[in-house]
Amino acid sequence: MLPEEGVNAVRVVVGLLVRGEYEELETLTEARRLTAAQIAAAVERHGRDLISPPEAAFREVEAVEVPREAPDERAFHVAFPLWTAQDGLSDLTLGLTVAEVMEGVWTVELDGVHAG
Template sequence: MLPEEGVNAVRVVVGMLVRGEYEELETLTEARRLTAAEIAAAVRRHGRDLISPPDEAFRELGGVAVPREQADERAFHVDFPLWTAQDGLSDLTLGLTVAEVMDGVWTVELDGVHAP
C-alpha cells in the first residue's frame, strides 16, 4: 500500500490535472517525462472532461515498488483511474511515479494519461 504522503502527492497531481494546471504540473514534476504541452495534448486526445474523483478513490491506493538509484529512496508506480463528466469512473488512467527522496519529501513523475 502507498504511504499516506504518497497518496497526498497523487491527490495534488490529480487535482492539478483536473483543473488544467498543466504549466504548474510541469513545474512540479520538473518536466522529467512530460512537458505542459504533452500533458495537455494527452488529455485533449481522449476528448473527455476530467472531474475530481470522489475521496474514496484515494483510499487503499496501491502502488508497485520500483527500484531507485539511491538505496534510501522509496518509489512507487501508481496507475490512478480518472473520472470524467461523461463517464464518471472512466477507462482513462493516470500513470505516475511518486518517490520519497528525503524523509517526508516526495517527488512526482508523470508517465502519461492512458486508455486501454
C-alpha cells in the first residue's frame, strides 16, 4: 500500500503531465530517467490529449514495493492509468517510482508513458 505522501507525489506528477509542464517535471524528477523533451515525445507519440483523472483514481493507486540499497528508504513502482479527452480512462499508463529517501521526503522518477 502506497502511503498518502506517495499518493500526493503521484498526484503532483500527473497534474504536471496533464498540463504539459514538462520542464517542471524534469526539474521535479531531476531528469533521473527522462528529460522534458523525452517526456513530451512520449505523450505526443500516442496522439491523445491527457486530462485530469477523477479523484477516485488516486484512491486506487496500485503500487509494488521495490528494494532499495539504504535500509531506511522505501520505494514503490506505480503504474498509474491515464485519462484522455478521446477515451476517458485510456490504455495509457504512467510508470513511475516514488521513494521516501528520508522521513517525509519523497522523490519521483518517471519510467515512461506506455500503451497497453
